[in-house]
Amino acid sequence: MSAAAKQHSKHHGHREEWSGQFGFIMSAIGSAIGLGNIWRFPGVAYTNGGGAFLVPYIVALLTAGIPILLLDYALGHRYHGSSPTVFRRLGKAWESVGWFHVMICVVITSYYAVILAWAVRYVMFSTNLAWADDTTSFFLKDFLKVGEPGVNADIVVGIFIPLALVWIAAFIVMALGVTRGIERINRFFIPFLVVIFAALVIRALFLQGALDGLNAFFTPNWSALSDPGVWIAAYSQIFFSLSVGFGIMLTYSSYLKAKSNIVPTALVTGFANSSFEILAGIGVFATLGFMAAQQGVPVNELQGLSGPILSFVTFPAVISMMPGGPLFGIVFFLSLTIAGFTSLVSLLQVTSAAFQEKFGISRRSATMWITGVSGVASVFIFSTTDGLNALDVVDKYINELGIIGAAIVACVVVSFVLRRLPLLRAHLNYNSMLKLGPWWYAMVAVLVPAVLSVILVATVIELIKEPYGGYPVWFNATFGWAMIVGTIAASVIFSLLRWKTPVDDFDPMTFHGIEAAGGYNDSPVGATATEASASSSASTKQ
Numbered sequence: 001m002s003a004a005a006k007q008h009s010k011h012h013g014h015r016e017e018w019s020g021q022f023g024f025i026m027s028a029i030g031s032a033i034g035l036g037n038i039w040r041f042p043g044v045a046y047t048n049g050g051g052a053f054l055v056p057y058i059v060a061l062l063t064a065g066i067p068i069l070l071l072d073y074a075l076g077h078r079y080h081g082s083s084p085t086v087f088r089r090l091g092k093a094w095e096s097v098g099w100f101h102v103m104i105c106v107v108i109t110s111y112y113a114v115i116l117a118w119a120v121r122y123v124m125f126s127t128n129l130a131w132a133d134d135t136t137s138f139f140l141k142d143f144l145k146v147g148e149p150g151v152n153a154d155i156v157v158g159i160f161i162p163l164a165l166v167w168i169a170a171f172i173v174m175a176l177g178v179t180r181g182i183e184r185i186n187r188f189f190i191p192f193l194v195v196i197f198a199a200l201v202i203r204a205l206f207l208q209g210a211l212d213g214l215n216a217f218f219t220p221n222w223s224a225l226s227d228p229g230v231w232i233a234a235y236s237q238i239f240f241s242l243s244v245g246f247g248i249m250l251t252y253s254s255y256l257k258a259k260s261n262i263v264p265t266a267l268v269t270g271f272a273n274s275s276f277e278i279l280a281g282i283g284v285f286a287t288l289g290f291m292a293a294q295q296g297v298p299v300n301e302l303q304g305l306s307g308p309i310l311s312f313v314t315f316p317a318v319i320s321m322m323p324g325g326p327l328f329g330i331v332f333f334l335s336l337t338i339a340g341f342t343s344l345v346s347l348l349q350v351t352s353a354a355f356q357e358k359f360g361i362s363r364r365s366a367t368m369w370i371t372g373v374s375g376v377a378s379v380f381i382f383s384t385t386d387g388l389n390a391l392d393v394v395d396k397y398i399n400e401l402g403i404i405g406a407a408i409v410a411c412v413v414v415s416f417v418l419r420r421l422p423l424l425r426a427h428l429n430y431n432s433m434l435k436l437g438p439w440w441y442a443m444v445a446v447l448v449p450a451v452l453s454v455i456l457v458a459t460v461i462e463l464i465k466e467p468y469g470g471y472p473v474w475f476n477a478t479f480g481w482a483m484i485v486g487t488i489a490a491s492v493i494f495s496l497l498r499w500k501t502p503v504d505d506f507d508p509m510t511f512h513g514i515e516a517a518g519g520y521n522d523s524p525v526g527a528t529a530t531e532a533s534a535s536s537s538a539s540t541k542q
Contacts, residue, residue, distance in 0.1 A: 015080065016178040018255050023183040025268055028252055030186040030342030031243045032273040033193070035115060035311075038336060041237060041277040042284040043306025046217055048233045049224030056225065056234035057274070064451065065238040066270045067443035068407065070436065071414065072244055073262050074424040076253035077431065078508050082353035083247035084495070086254070088503050090418055097409055098354070099491035101247030104402045105350040106370075107487060110377035111391045112344055113170070117163035117383070118143075118312060119336040126319065126329025135316040145385045149475045153384040163383055166341070167375045173345050174352055174367040178255050182345055193338045194276070200331050201283035204290070207322060213289020216299035217281055232458070235451045240399060242273055243343070245407030247350040254353070258512050263432035284310070291318045308388075311336060348374075360500030389471065390479050396468050397480040400459045402487060408452050415445035430514065 018024040045053040079086040084098030121143070125131060131138035140146045145156050173181040204210060224230045243249060256262070285299070291314070292299045304314040319329040348370060355366040382391050414420050421441050429435045462468075467476045508514070 016255055017257055018183055019179050020257075021261060021265065023179070023187060024252065024256055024260075025265055026186040026190050027183055027342075027346070028249065028265070028269045029272045030190050031248050031252065031346035032241065032269060032343075033190070033276050033339050034241075034243070034343035035112075035336060035340050036241055037273070037277045038280045038284070038339060039307055039310045041241065042217065042281040043310065044233055044237050045281055046285070046305060048230040049221045049227075050216070051218040052220035052222050052224050053230065053234065054278075056231045057237065060231075060234040060238040061270055061274055063443050064235055064448050065242045065244065065274075066266055067440055068239070068244045068411075068448055069242055069249055069266045069270060070263065070428060070440065071411070071424065071444050072249035073253040073266055074428050075414070076250040077256050077260065077262060078424065078427045078512070079254075080506070080508070080511060081254055081503075082251050082357050083350060084354045085357050085503060086250060088495075088499075089506055089508075090414070090420065092504075094413055094418075096491045096495035097406070097413065098247070099494045100402075100406050100409075100487060101250075102351050102354045102494070103487035103490050104246045104398060104406060105248070105347045106374060107394065107398050107402075107483065109344060109347045109351070109370075109374045111382045111394060112340065112347065113166050113374070113378050114159065114163060114382040114387065114391065115308070116166045116337055116340045116344060117159050118308075119333050119340060120162040120165065121158065122312065122316070122333040123330055123337065125316075126326050126333055129316075129320050129326060129329070131316045131320070133320070135313045135320075138316075139312045140388070144388050146388050147385040149386065149389045149471050151386070153381075153386040155379060155384050156387070159383040159387075160379065163375075163378055166344075167371050167378070169341070170344055170348060171367055171371045174348050174371070175364050177363060178349075182349060185345070186342055189338050189342055193335060193342075196331055197276075197279065197283070197335045200328070200335065201279055201286070203324075203328060204283050204286035207286060207290035209289040209291075209293025210286035211289065212292060213285040213287065213299055214282065216289065217285035232451070232455055236400075236455055238274075239407070239452070240403070241277060242270060243346065245410065246403045248346045251350045251353050252346065260431055261433055262428055263434045263436055267434075287315070287318050290322060294321045357501055357503070358494070358497070358499055389475070392469055393471060393476055393479040394483055397463075397484055398487075401456065401463075401484055404452050404456045404459070408449050408456065411444055411449045411452075415441075415449075421445060427508075 018027070045057070075086050075090075079089045081089065082098070083101040084095050087098035088095040143156075143158060145154075173185055175181065176184070239245065253262070288299055288302055288305070292302055295302075302314070304310050315332060316329065319325040319332070322328060348367075351370045352363065352366045355361060355369065356363060381387065384390075414424070421444060425436055425438075425440055463476070463480070467473050468480065469476075
């Protein structure tokens with residue numbers, strides 16, 4: 001790092017970094033691999049053409065997932081900060097976009113931790129198959145004690161203790177920091193998760209009826225490829241699965257060292273996540289094939305092939321039928337817990353980094369506030385007898401309206417309002433052995449916003465025409481529309497508060513030592529005066 005770069009870094013304060021490329025990759029994969037990989041992908045693939053779904057799925061990965069992942073990486077690494085910091089440095093008017101990312105993560109962490117608490121309890125339930133013969137009644141009535149929407153909201157004591165343990169574990173990891181906390185658990189948990197989940201899949205493959213399940217999963221329905229809904233489902237799955245577009249990967253990439261090999265890292269993360277999803281699909285449908293064989297019905301007549309019902313109702317029923325069921329159950333729910341926990345800490349890091357940088361507080365203080373507020377919401381909203389109902393609605397709205405909307409805004413602002421794509425591509429190419437071509441512009445500026453806009457409009461129309469999930473209109477309004485309006489309002493309010501740390505005088509060119517090193521090839525269209533001057537005055541290095 002040049003003397004100017006060191007002085008610039010000192011002025012803006014020391015910021016944590018990953019120990020190296022491997023630590024970052026493990027953490028990025030840990031964030032991407034979550035509960036949705038195990039309980040969402042298999043059902044989405046099965047209902048959208050089976051084996052044929054892999055065609056639009058791979059296309060979506062290459063044309064949307066990896067391009068937006070690269071956009072997140074470029075923004076975070078170049079502007080060296082949390083999501084609000086990055087968008088503030090792009091332009092003061094856009095700071096609220098970054099805070100919207102933070103508010104989305106606050107909402108998700110509040111209910112995500114509760115699902116982890118369920119998984120922890122089910123690890124224990126697996127030891128003696130506590131759910132007995134009626135897994136549906138056990139999950140909904142005995143365990144969650146689900147009532148009518150809005151009738152009562154009593155705290156479920158059986159969820160409170162494991163939920164407290166989840167939040168204590170999250171606090172410890174977050175308080176330890178990026179390298180000693182987040183990176184360390186991902187270095188251990190991700191390889192461990194792959195090993196135990198692969199063992200789970202291998203065991204499932206040797207069950208009676210497993211081949212029937214795999215045939216149901218992989219047999220292609222090629223006619224489905226002519227259905228636009230199948231392609232939209234593929235893009236939706238890739239987008240949600242990779243944790244892109246709402247601050248996670250942006251924040252994680254901001255902890256990379258000044259000179260990092262960025263583009264290949266995105267490819268590794270993207271393909272690792274998709275490989276795990278396909279592995280999950282194999283394991284899930286091999287197991288469902290066994291269940292169908294035991295019940296003497298075709299796989300397509302089984303119910304509960306995705307979501308919480310798959311994990312906490314269908315799988316316990318299978319576990320009760322199979323030899324060595326308790327061990328299988330322990331490993332399965334332990335896999336859910338690990339996959340979910342690594343994603344939970346990535347969500348918390350988005351919020352922690354933002355509060356540290358905006359208000360100049362320590363990591364420990366930020367962690368205490370964040371886990372405290374989210375923990376209280378977890379207990380008093382999502383771990384009650386009305387918790388599953390509220391969780392279902394909030395998850396629908398925050399994912400399919402909040403995250404999608406935030407991603408569209410980011411793509412449009414960066415591509416057309418600020419016109420930073422050439423500059424960001426130059427930054428990626430400067431920091432990568434594998435160079436990114438101009439095709440990236442078309443993906444980020446045109447294809448992704450267009451596809452996501454179609455998804456967003458279709459979802460809004462659907463939610464307006466008919467209340468989601470059959471819940472009362474007021475219930476959807478409270479936990480759906482009002483929640484979206486609340487996150488937007490909070491984003492604007494936080495963007496108006498005064499910064500306690502230096503933010504506006506940050507110069508990416510000086511910080512990264514780019515001018516001294518020889519500059520960029522590409523003309524930074526729409527760059528700040530400082531960036532444009534630095535780039536144009538430097539000779540090309542590549």
